[in-house]
Amino acid sequence: MATKSFSLNTEPHVASVGETDLLFQPEVMGDEFMDALGELRDVQKAASGVDLEDLQTLDPDALRAASRALRGFLAQLMLPESAALFTSxxxxxxxxxxxxxxxxxxxxxxxxxxxxxxxxxxLRLPDRVLVELMEWVTELYGGGADKRPPTSSSASAPRSRTGGRRGMGVSPSKASTPAAGR
Incomplete structure (x- = not known):
């Protein structure tokens, strides 16, 4: 029988932002993470009418709502004291x-x-920091965008050669220097 041990994080994750340390939950269950992410996406979808290319129609309230939603999402993953500071x-x-x-x-x-x-x-933060925090927690709790299942095309083995004999033509780069054993 095979045995595999899995470790669980027990210490909070720490995001140092300037002189402030924000403490995040050591582990977040997948459904809790997905629920929080779903809530964020719902608010973002509602605010998606914002066109950054057309600043004449920019709605500051929609942008504030999107920023608030992002803060709310991140706060759901924080320990209570950090969440209270972050959303105050x-x-x-x-x-x-x-x-x-x-x-x-x-x-x-x-x-x-x-x-x-x-x-x-x-806790005033530039939007880029909020986005970086989101990317970080997504990697922490969601497995990260760079982790693909082993069946994805980027993790697949290279394509097998097609059947038949190799061509017998001489490569121009090898024409003047034949290699032994080829």
Missing amino acids: LEVIADGARVATYQDREEAQQHADGIAGAKVQDA
Whole structure:
């Protein structure tokens, strides 16, 4: 009887972003990962009317919703403390934080009641970092895009030679220097 041991990660994965460490769950079950990814795709599909080539019709609210969905997806894979930081929104007035929320609508309501106030992410990150985090967690929990099943064409053995004899013609590169044994 053959025995194979499989290890499970028990230590959180750490994404160091600037001076902040975001802790991700050591293991995520496949269905949980796929459910979170499905939710993200649903929101992205709803915001897919955004045409980056036509900046005249750019809807900032749709882009914010897509960014929020990406943060929500990543937060579902984080440990609770990191998730809370990652999804927190701050109401900023006169350059100072007035309040912190988890819900965008509540934060916006509060900001609307204060002249000149705005809502921003507590942990502000460039979009490229959010995309890099998504790629990283997809590789961690989803097996990565570069891992293909052994039956995929890129992992297949080279094509077998066709039947028959090899051609007897002389290759121009070998015409002047015959090789022994060929």
